Amino acid sequence: MHANQHNAAAPPPGEAPTPPGLSPWLAVASVGIGAFALVTSEFLPVGLLPAMAADLGITKGQAGLMITTPGVVAAFAAVLVTVGSGRLDRRIVLLALTALLVLSNLIVALAPSFGWILAGRALLGVGVGGFWAIGTAVGPRLVSPAHAARAMAMIFAGVSLGTVAGVPAGALIGELVGWRVAFGSASAIAVLVLLGQAFLLPALPPTQAIRLRQLPAILGIRKARLGLIATALLFVGQFAAYTYISPFLAQVADMPATVISALLLAYGVTGFVGNMLGGWAVGKSERGALIATSLVLGLAALAMPLFGANQIAATVLVGIWGLAFGAMPISVQTWMYKAAPDLMEGSSALFVATAQVGLASGALVGGMAVDHLGVGSAMVVGGLFALGCTAVIWTFGRDRVAALKVVAMR
Structure with missing residues (x-):
């Protein structure tokens, strides 16, 4: 965050x-x-x-x-x-x-x-x-x-x-x-x-x-609104699935607790690498970085119930998922910064609030899925929300100013 x-x-x-x-x-x-x-x-x-x-x-x-x-x-x-x-x-x-x-x-x-x-x-x-x-x-x-x-x-x-x-x-x-x-x-x-x-x-x-009155001004910026929608979808997706990764690995992949601890460490290490990759990617294109991050995260979570019973496959997927999670905060943060660079403190408060609501909602929705449909369903729910972020930024995230300049040049 x-x-x-x-x-x-x-x-x-x-x-x-x-x-x-x-x-x-x-x-x-x-x-x-x-x-x-x-x-x-x-x-x-x-x-x-x-x-x-x-x-x-x-x-x-x-x-x-x-x-x-x-x-x-x-x-x-x-x-x-x-x-x-x-x-x-x-x-x-x-x-x-x-x-x-x-x-x-x-x-x-x-x-x-x-x-x-x-x-x-x-x-x-x-x-x-x-x-x-x-x-x-x-x-x-x-x-x-x-x-x-x-x-x-x-x-x-x-x-x-x-x-x-x-x-x-x-x-x-x-x-x-x-x-x-x-x-x-x-x-x-x-x-x-x-x-x-x-x-x-x-x-x-x-x-x-x-001042509270600064916050509606940020919501009036189209790119900032898109960034907050993307933040909500991505954080719901991440925490619907990640909150229940330990019971998933215990029940579906049949891993003992010590192996799960080691795998969570591996997740964190690849997350560290993902953080650096995300920093490089947003320098090239914040839209491209956000699309790639949400796509990889969504597909990794969705693949868990399909291949997670195989311990090697589960290990590889957790590593890939960690990469995407590491790049996630810097991708959405940079998008928000570019959207409202003059209102950074207010923008930051809105971003943190949205991310935390997403985190809380994700854990809640994932928990309801786990209790009613089994632990694998949390991975599916999480993956679908993350792919929702991909769809939103892919469809609506093109920079309008850049597009207008291209048209004018023609």
Whole structure:
């Protein structure tokens, strides 16, 4: 969810220039590790889902609510935290959001019932939505403008690392010593992040206060509307299927839990490669990158029920799927940036809100399919939504201005 990737804002007038040396980069690193802790926490139930469902005596579809709940809350939090924090120092806002992360994982680790788990996950949603809307805009302000891009890359390395290592590590800890220890470990990491940010982050007065009235202006831009539709379809598709990848591999491919943990790690590694490929592809054509990403993701998910009973085929498909997932955030993010470059903070809040609604809806729709039609149906539902994104961008995504110029030249 690479929000505000291009929002390399210079320090506001009157703010002291960033001092040279190591401390600004340590501050950036503390935000990047915060991003890692958030991504790990948000997707932790994916690797632990079968064990948690069995332990709590709930269906796998109901367990999917652990992904849906923070997604729904984060969708509102992305907009409300951005607007509501107004003139608050961004350092204070970030520390509060990281403290919520500590509390959320602790509640889940100690939860006496599934209701308490969902309450803890709802708190996480506030942290996730707020972080993506505010935290990612902070990176460029911690260093000199010349180093803004490198600061953003460091923060998004935390996101990629959370996807690559966090989910499979959580699954492995859950397998060895139980899912409660996995959430407890995530809470402990968040405590270290909080201490690091408290010591390393400087005061960060806001450069601008976002107003709600900016958001309808973005919705008035055709390319931005298309981008939000594509984001919704792609995130619903991804999380309808990905949320239930562990039970699918256990039931259909008949893989033991340790092999599934290794395969989730492979998924993350190919995702890291996909992230770099996506960055190269959007430089050539954001429309082409978005079409390719959604097409590969959709076809990989659809192929899982057809060939997934074969362990080698399932392994290959998971790797291909990971490539597409890695390229997904940068593809939709770049599309949104090109659609409204002058309204980046408001555009980012809308993008994060749409992505989180898609994530939550996908986990919910996939869970309903799993409980009524079997675990393979989640892959089919996810694949069809992703291909819906391909169809929308292929049909409506041509740049009108470019088309008009060609006509005029004739």
